Amino acid sequence: MTTIEDEKDVGGDVRDASERTNRTTGILSLTSTELQALRRPFPTPGGAAIQATRQHNLSVIRRLLYENGPQSRPELARLSGLSLPTVGALVAELVDAGTVEDLGVIAEARVGKPASRVAIDTAGNVAIVLDLTHDDLFIGATVDLDGAIVDRVEVDIGDAAGDDALAHAVDLASVLIERTTAQVVGIGVASPGLVDENGTVHVADRLQWRDVALAEVLHSSTGVATIVGNDVNLLALGLSRFQTDAGRDAIVVALDNGVGAAVLVGGVPVLGEQFAAGEIAHLTVDRDGDPCRCGRNGCLDVVVGAPHLSRRVAVSGPGVLEPAGRMLGEVLAPIVLMLNINVVVVVGPADLVEGAFAAGVVSGVHSRLRPTIVEGLEIEVGRHDPDLVLRGAAAQVLETQLGMR
Ligand SMILES: [Zn+2]
Structure with missing residues (x-):
């Protein structure tokens, strides 16, 4: 029987686990029980539709700043088709979150009212990535916009398969999201097997998955846009982009x-x-x-x-x-x-x-x-380099979410 006392004990173990982060490799290794205990439920915000629109508009602004470099708010309003007050509110939120930095007024030898410009803060945005291709280990990482791995959590999944394996993947993504203070622009997952363009895993033998809507499950559980790809495709992407x-x-x-x-x-x-x-x-x-x-x-x-x-x-x-x-x-x-x-x-x-x-x-x-x-x-x-799969998954996320290429 599980009692509240037992749960407290699990929490204690997890705190110990957090302290177990390997100082040389920076990897936090967890058992699946520790992973579950670390994961806290996300608050469910009211007005899901409004929330979705706002998230969409935030990603539009981020993407425009990526594709076009530093912009003023009126320029962003023109490019996005959103009103200036809406753009102002979105930019303020992105500045508060550390995603965007205000560069201030840049002096230009032009006639007209000078406007301050804003730009993406490369350290303030990350992708969360998962590698589900190892026999008894799920590997998760946080990757910054330059492709550097800044956090890493591994969970021993034993011989978990089916819904259990799916739950471990969701927990791992959730724990990584909680551990970062940066803006998470998306989740990228390297899955074994046949994966379609919507992120549904049609066949993955080791995990006993058939038609698992992995991207949809991760998106609805975390609220973060998710991309799932076949592991070898993402390795190829990692090699192409980084090696x-x-x-x-x-x-x-x-x-x-x-x-x-x-x-x-x-x-x-x-x-x-x-x-x-x-x-x-x-x-x-x-x-x-x-x-x-x-x-x-x-x-x-x-x-x-x-x-x-x-x-x-x-x-x-x-x-x-x-x-x-x-x-x-x-x-x-x-x-x-x-x-x-x-x-x-x-x-x-x-x-x-x-x-x-x-x-x-x-x-x-x-x-x-x-x-x-x-x-x-x-x-x-x-x-x-085994990190190339993770970095390939991050490249896929950033290129899709931010239009980096
Ligand atoms: Zn054969």
Whole structure:
């Protein structure tokens, strides 16, 4: 039986947990019970419709300041179509919240009444991001407008699935929102599986999710606009925005948990009609190969997926790595050719993908294409920075909410 005394005890544990933040990494690690206890319910403001309109107008002002740089209030009124008094009230609220700073009157050699200008305060705005792709861990972070991670909370979810896993995701976002003093411009979530453009997760096996309206649930629970994307797509976005300067047209293949891929065209991940673009795991590459869980043989998943590949190395030795890499390279070559891709990134466990496997990928791609095509092609194979998924999710939020690109 749970008594009030018990709940107080949980609170005490949580305070201890807050003090457990790792001083070196800055990560707060929680159990799911501690996470629930930390989360406080949000106050429900009266007049939900008025609230929604005001939130919309606030985001319009933020976005205009991003796209156009510092503006005066009359300029914002003209650009937004809102009345000057409304703009004045919205700007005052954004200044109070620390989102916008008042630059004062800027002297100009022009005729007319000088007006003070306002600008976005880059430190005063953050995105909350969640990475739900690890087996027993949900990772949450707060990311500022420069892509820097300023807070991080991890929760051990054990083998939670279904509604329990969904509740943990909501709790994690809520705790991160409470911990920041900055304006939260949106929530971005990296989910495994098939995710549509509305943020509904159609299939995510590990979490046993089928048609879970994740973006809608997070939005209605926190009041914050939410974007959900497939993890490999968001990794590709993170790589494109923060790591490689040539990544507007790129293929990213992730081998850690099975095989997932993303295709970026013009800097935007391709989703596909069934939101399954890049789902190359069950492409047959070796008809005489090992049986696959899909019922067929020699799928890319059983040839290069990290769990299968490491098992094959254990049984047959490292000689299997180069041919496996080559098969992946041969699969990627026609996509490179068809879309005129100039960057291919393959990420996975370093002990598997670096060395012989990487050499195999390069020779597999090169063997299928004319030298003139591969001349400008960059192929990177290695371990990726796990923060890139979080930063890719933040980029997605900021670009959608603030029109940063
Ligand atoms: Zn298969």
